[in-house]
Amino acid sequence: MRYDAVVIGAGPGGSSAARSLAQKGLKVLLIERKTLxxxxxxxxCLSARTSTLLPEGWRKKVLNTIRGGILGFxxxxxxxxxxxxxxxxxVDRRDFDLFLVEKALEEGVDLLQEEEFLTFQEERGSYRVVTNRRTIICDFLVGADGVHSKVARLLGYRKRKLFRSVEFFLESYGGDEVRIDIGFVKRGYGWVFPKGEGASVGMATAEKExxxxxxxEYSSYITERVPxxxxxWHxxxxxxxxxxxxxxxxxxLVGxxxxxxxxxxxxxxxxxxxxGQLAGRAVVESPSHPSTLYRELxxxxxxxxxxxxxxxxxxYRFQKTAFRMGSLGGLDLFYMLLRGEESYRSLYRKGWKKFIKSLFVA
Ligand SMILES: Cc1cc2nc3c(=O)[nH]c(=O)nc-3n(C[C@H](O)[C@H](O)[C@H](O)COP(=O)(O)OP(=O)(O)OC[C@H]3O[C@@H](n4cnc5c(N)ncnc54)[C@H](O)[C@@H]3O)c2cc1C
Structure with a gap:
């Protein structure tokens, strides 16, 4: 089997890379180990700015549109x-991710599911990609195989900073506001995001706690129901x-x-x-050195x-201060960030330096 490009993993990163490569005329194979x-x-939760990257028809996949938030301390x-x-x-990730895969297939991408990527080797200027079922020869390989990426490990990447996160689905909740609670964990937050008629209740931390x-404790504060x-997951x-x-x-590597x-x-x-989209662009615009262009992009x-x-x-170090900042206009700036009207750079410059300075002076 020979392809121009093989993409491992059919999450949003993999299907976006595969679609972008196929749109540019490459013969692409997408490999996913699970059944779709x-x-x-x-x-x-997709920030509003994500919508500018999505294929037509994405709105049909939206369960709830978010128009406000609660920040708790x-x-x-x-x-x-x-x-x-x-x-x-x-969105519901089963449904949303399948939608993105279907959009890639519409562009001519071939899909193998229930097939596990095992390894790859370089061979005479091409790559030999080995799965549990076959060997494929290709010119470009995209690793979109998630947080514990095998492709990344085979390239020698080891170190990774991780949040540990937990979540359950609360059956009745609804509404159009997200809830973020800080002050429960050291470096992270608790959340309640409406999802259809219910909600995702979760928490993530980057600290060992x-x-x-x-x-x-957090979920008993949110609901009387036992989770x-x-x-x-990480x-x-x-x-x-x-x-x-x-x-x-x-x-x-993407995503x-x-x-x-x-x-x-x-x-x-x-x-x-x-x-995923930029990886596709890098391969087409710089086929001999795509990783250099990808980094630039x-x-x-x-x-x-x-x-x-x-x-x-x-x-996360000054959580009460962060809460106060949120109450004093910070949340509005965050909404602009989620809509793509602000960057983290400008948010940092506008708010934090001044605030922290005044905190120390006080
Ligand atoms: C609890 C929790 C809540 C989150 N909430 C949000 C949120 O609200 N908003 C947000 O933006 N992000 C959120 N995230 C992060 C988000 O889920 C990920 O960043 C996103 O899924 C990354 O997409 P991806 O395509 O890179 O990888 P993934 O979506 O993880 O897809 C990787 C794919 O690769 C496949 N795969 C892996 N290994 C192999 C192999 N060897 N062979 C073949 N296939 C393989 C997997 O089966 C999977 O389908 C959350 C994460 C967690 C854990």
Whole structure:
């Protein structure tokens, strides 16, 4: 079997890369180890700016449109702000991810599901990609195989910063506001995101602490119901260039496999789709050195994650101050960020430096 490009993993990163490559005329194979549609533990919150990257028809996949938020601190103080416009959309990941795969297939991508990628080797200028069922020869390989990416490990990437996260589905909740609670865990937050008639209730932390114990306390604050089927998974995050693994030569990594997740909010879907699309562009525009161009194309995105990391370190170290900032106009700035009208760089420059300085002076 021979393809121009093989993409491993049919999450948002993989299907976006495959679609982008096929749109540019390459013969593409997408390999997924699970049966589609597959379950993915995720709150399914797409920031409004993600919509600019999505194929036509995405609105049909939206379960809830978010128009406001509540920021809570330690189960006591709360601030509430409606947004002037849509700030986010909630999707079911089984349905949404399948939609993106179907859009890739419409562009001529071939799909193999229930097939596990095992390894690859370079051979006479091409790559030999080995799955549990066959061997495929290709010129370009894209690793979109998630947080514990095998492609990344085979390229020699080891280090990874991780949030540990837990989540369960609360059956009746609804509404059009997201709830974020800080002050429960050291570096992370609790969330309630409406999802259809119910809600995703979850918590993530980047610190070594008893997450399950704190999560049970948190969920008893949110609901009288005893959480059922609490599931946990890892979310990578990047605060700088050392935390991202973008690939080498003609092997590119996208989404979680590249560590491309926001270190403050844990938002990964936007970055997976964006990096998938940019990987496609890099292969076509620079076929002999795609990894160099890919890095360039992602420069402003990764540079902005550095500012997200600076904000995250301050916000999680001074959580009460962060809460106050949110109440004093910070939430509105965040809504602009989610809509793509602000960057983390400008948010940092506008708010935090001044605030922290005044805090120390005080
Ligand atoms: C609890 C939780 C809540 C989250 N909430 C949000 C949220 O609300 N908003 C947001 O933006 N992000 C959220 N995230 C992060 C988001 O889920 C990820 O960043 C996103 O899924 C990354 O997409 P991806 O395509 O890179 O990887 P994935 O979606 O993980 O897809 C990787 C795919 O690769 C396949 N695969 C893996 N190994 C192999 C192999 N060897 N062979 C073949 N296939 C393979 C997997 O089966 C999978 O389908 C959350 C994460 C968690 C854990």
């Amino acid at each position: 549609p597959r379950f993915k533990l995720c709150a399914g 330690k189960g006591g103080l709360e601030t509430h702000l409606r947004a002037k416009d849509d700030i986010a959309f909630i 008893d997450l399950m114990k704190t999560f049970l 059922q089927k609490v599931l946990g 979310i990578p995050y990047a605060e700088g260039w050392d935390d991202v693994s973008l690939g080498k030569e003609r092997v590119l 979680d496999a590249a560590g491309l997740v926001d270190p403050l909010l844990g938002e990964g879907i936007y970055y997976a789709i964006k990096s 992602l420069r402003s995105t990764v540079d902005d994650l550095i500012y997200a990391g600076k904000i995250a370190r301050l916000a």
